[in-house]
Amino acid sequence: MTDVIGGQESQSSRYRQIAEQIKQAIHTGTLPPDSRLPSVRTLATQYNVSLTTALKTLRTLEDEHYAVARPKSGFFVAPRLQEKHSLAVINEQPRNIAPLDEQTELHLAMLGSDCRVRLDLANGDSALYPVKKIGLLMRQMGYSKPALLGNTVKGTGYALLKTEIARRAVDYGCNISADDILITNGCIEAISLSLRATLKPGDIVAVESPCYFVLLQMLHNLNLRVIEVEAGQEGYVNVEKLTGLFRRKAVQAFLTICNINNPLGKSIPNEQKAYIARQADENDVVIVEDDIFGDTAFGERRPFPMRAFSPNAILCSGFSKTVAPGMRIGWVHSVNYMRKIASLKYTSTMGTSMLSQAAIAELLRSGGYDAHLRKLRRELASQITKMRQAVLQEFPAGTRVSEPEGGYVLWVEMPLKALNVRSLFLKARNAGIGIAPGHIFATDHRFDHCFRLNAGFGWNAEVEQAIRQLAQWCQQSLTDTQD
């Protein structure tokens, strides 16, 4: 979370920087709940700013519910942050994941049905993808290589596609053999196979929190338990807490979206990835990584996966977010578990459509993929920026919004307790607006004041109006909690 709404000044304002430092100290516990914050005068002297700026810093912290002003005593860390803080401290008791509640079912049903304003998914309009080119390639290849359709699917995938995936992996720090790749029906199958190959029912998996809800439900269905490790201020998992779990042998695996996380949109920096990978190896923790958004990173360099730092990490990815969501082409790479993964694949879905694989292989081989990716990233970055600006402008003071480094989604966080996301979800649904409600990203209530928005379907009057409408409902909810 980088931007908190409220106030006219730019992000770079001095008072914001100081407020961020204080928030950091609150989050890490250096400034515990109820402790006294520096006075206006002390702050002004310490940071070499005017009294007005110092006061504005404290008022900002107050507006954002980090601080409370006590008459004649000054400013104190808000007591109710204790509650928030305690949520940020991981609960080391592994949790069973509840089956889908009615609302999550509704959410998933909505994902599968038509919806007027599509802010609930994590992908985009078909215009974003090279579907015409892929369609043409499939037609040509269907004619010229009838065996692609006429033969039984054998082995672990289309050889050329596996070669192309291995070739591209060198660019992001992974020297992998095509023999250690298996093509799946989407990235989700790749993750499911990896977890089944490496874990047994009852095992405990560390996940980033908030956690993409499909992964939570997958863990539930595999009878695995979970420990949720919340993200720190930087927007990625708290590395010390995570590796502490490894060292205490509290988990058997770490399931991570370490690049362009869904929903927070951040990537774990390389040094931290290297550290996590080393700690996992030293403590026999299996890393399963979901790198489906890696290729959508907006920056100059594509972020490295965990696999770049350990040969033991199992890397799962695919083309649903970059080429064509409807093709369902994913893949998994593992050095240690490929035989087990292949056997599980054979006895579940047996194989993956060869024609689809061949078309994607040709797109990768011809260089068309890189040109397409450059365009896709540009468009996504522009769409995310527009939606983010609209949220910053329309939503009530105290709302926070993520600043993604890639991908499709924004994570919106209202002030604690100011939103019942379940009722917002229902209101929105009745108005034909899909959102992903925060509570489905956790095993408890910690994200009941949050929701995820998808910017992938472009920016137009209908989306703009939907954002305005959501903002009004959130404002109403805020006013009701303050009354």
Ligand SMILES: Cc1ncc(COP(=O)(O)O)c(C=O)c1O
């Ligand atoms: C993090 C993450 N992993 C995997 C998937 C699904 O991948 P696939 O459609 O290739 O199975 C999604 C879809 O939204 C996702 O957000």
